[in-house]
Amino acid sequence: MDGSAGESSESGSIVSSSQSSKNGAHDIDDGCPRQVSPVRIDGSRNTSPMGRVGLRNTSPSRQKVIKTKPRGLDEETIATFGKVVHPDIQMEDSIWAMLPEDLLNEILVRVPPFMIFRLRSVCKRWNSILQDSSFLKFHSQVPSHGPCLLTFWKNPHTPQCSVFSLPLKAWYRIPFTFLPQWAFWLVGSSGGLVCFSGLDGLTFKTLVCNPLTQTWRTLPSMHYNQQRQLIMVVDRIDRSFKVIATGDIYGDKSLPTEVYDSKLDRWSLHQIMPAVNLCSSKMAYCDSRLYLEALSPLGLMMYRLDTGYWEHIPAKFPRSLLDGYLVAGTQKRLFLVGRIGLYSTLQSMRIWELDHAKITWVEISRMPPKYFRALLRLSAERFECFGQDNLICFTSWNQGKGLLYDVDKKVWSWIAGCALQSYNCQVCFYEPRFDDYIY
Numbered sequence: 065m066d067g068s069a070g071e072s073s074e075s076g077s078i079v080s081s082s083q084s085s086k087n088g089a090h091d092i093d094d095g096c097p098r099q100v101s102p103v104r105i106d107g108s109r110n111t112s113p114m115g116r117v118g119l120r121n122t123s124p125s126r127q128k129v130i131k132t133k134p135r136g137l138d139e140e141t142i143a144t145f146g147k148v149v150h151p152d153i154q155m156e157d158s159i160w161a162m163l164p165e166d167l168l169n170e171i172l173v174r175v176p177p178f179m180i181f182r183l184r185s186v187c188k189r190w191n192s193i194l195q196d197s198s199f200l201k202f203h204s205q206v207p208s209h210g211p212c213l214l215t216f217w218k219n220p221h222t223p224q225c226s227v228f229s230l231p232l233k234a235w236y237r238i239p240f241t242f243l244p245q246w247a248f249w250l251v252g253s254s255g256g257l258v259c260f261s262g263l264d265g266l267t268f269k270t271l272v273c274n275p276l277t278q279t280w281r282t283l284p285s286m287h288y289n290q291q292r293q294l295i296m297v298v299d300r301i302d303r304s305f306k307v308i309a310t311g312d313i314y315g316d317k318s319l320p321t322e323v324y325d326s327k328l329d330r331w332s333l334h335q336i337m338p339a340v341n342l343c344s345s346k347m348a349y350c351d352s353r354l355y356l357e358a359l360s361p362l363g364l365m366m367y368r369l370d371t372g373y374w375e376h377i378p379a380k381f382p383r384s385l386l387d388g389y390l391v392a393g394t395q396k397r398l399f400l401v402g403r404i405g406l407y408s409t410l411q412s413m414r415i416w417e418l419d420h421a422k423i424t425w426v427e428i429s430r431m432p433p434k435y436f437r438a439l440l441r442l443s444a445e446r447f448e449c450f451g452q453d454n455l456i457c458f459t460s461w462n463q464g465k466g467l468l469y470d471v472d473k474k475v476w477s478w479i480a481g482c483a484l485q486s487y488n489c490q491v492c493f494y495e496p497r498f499d500d501y502i503y
Contacts (some may be wrong), residue, residue, distance in 0.1 A: 169202040204499040214494035250490040255298030256500030311337030334372035348390035391451035452493035
């Protein structure tokens with residue numbers, strides 16, 4: 065991410081749309097994200113023109129919409145990046161009407177997922193393409209759209225969800241009324257799936273969903289059905305996911321670690337976490353290992369998913385560390401992010417990386433003072449931090465923007481938008497995919 069990315073996101077501009085509400089994208093006058101209408105994948109194949117024989121000629125020109133084209137893409141280009149819009153190129157209907165289905169799939173799977181909804185209004189064939197297994201197969205083989213930020217909040221009681229696409233630098237609103245009406249909160253996201261947990265009356269429940277397809281299911285009850293700290297991990301190659309419930313303390317009783325396996329569709333009991341004094345309940349999952357910060361004994365508690373056992377890592381924290389967050393990176397990289405300094409005028413935000421061989425934290429970056437002052441106006445102000453793929457995002461209360469740091473490029477940039485202005489907004493990284501089912 066370069067400097068221009070930060071400038072465009074800091075402006076807070078929302079990509080405009082010339083489509084009507086029937087296309088699934090609505091213009092919002094107050095600068096909020098436009099709405100994207102997800103498709104429901106119900107397994108029906110009868111409505112898919114691509115699944116019928118002899119329909120290779122069903123292009124947009126054969127559906128009585130000869131003048132129709134994927135509108136809105138030019139408008140998005142000029143609104144977001146300020147580039148010159150080139151005149152429309154006349155396309156020969158006789159040629160494009162015979163476009164083979166496999167070539168059409170190769171083209172459409174490379175369209176950003178949020179734009180697919182707008183292209184569905186072109187013709188019946190494109191409208192049903194998200195229900196076609198051949199398209200989803202192509203979609204699973206192409207690279208990811210890129211990292212996004214998913215924000216979740218209730219306004220006042222209705223769940224609200226908006227997604228900021230880092231590649232497109234635009235906000236998109238996704239309807240979230242398909243979830244059950246019980247008090248739940250965001251756990252996290254992995255591989256295109258999003259996990260929530262909460263209370264249905266007095267019962268603690270966990271559910272997993274795909275926001276794009278609006279499919280979801282509730283997981284079975286745990287052995288110890290108490291409110292727990294959870295983290296979800298998706299294995300797209302194995303087409304499965306796991307949910308880990310850490311060894312929390314209920315009353316004076318230590319609860320064992322529980323792991324849900326989607327292939328077995330059940331929770332299994334594992335070792336009880338050794339008696340430690342944890343800094344916080346924030347966790348990071350890296351290289352099949354779950355990490356938590358511990359004060360006594362000082363260092364990290366590590367849970368190995370393959371063995372089901374806990375280990376203590378005596379990695380001492382940097383001096384004068386006021387608050388810290390563990391962030392998982394790629395290639396086994398584990399980061400520690402936190403404020404340092406005893407007095408408000410001397411405080412700064414720093415990033416360390418764990419040297420696994422020496423078991424020490426090595427400083428790799430410092431937040432520039434101008435960003436630190438803008439992010440945290442008060443020395444005691446609370447902030448949140450999370451990461452994915454060597455990207456680290458910072459958010460703080462009473463701020464209408466987030467701060468993004470690219471560890472590899474060493475670039476800082478702002479992310480603005482009304483979705484970050486909501487009270488008690490929960491944020492996580494998210495990878496939008498149509499082919500991620502609730503296994």
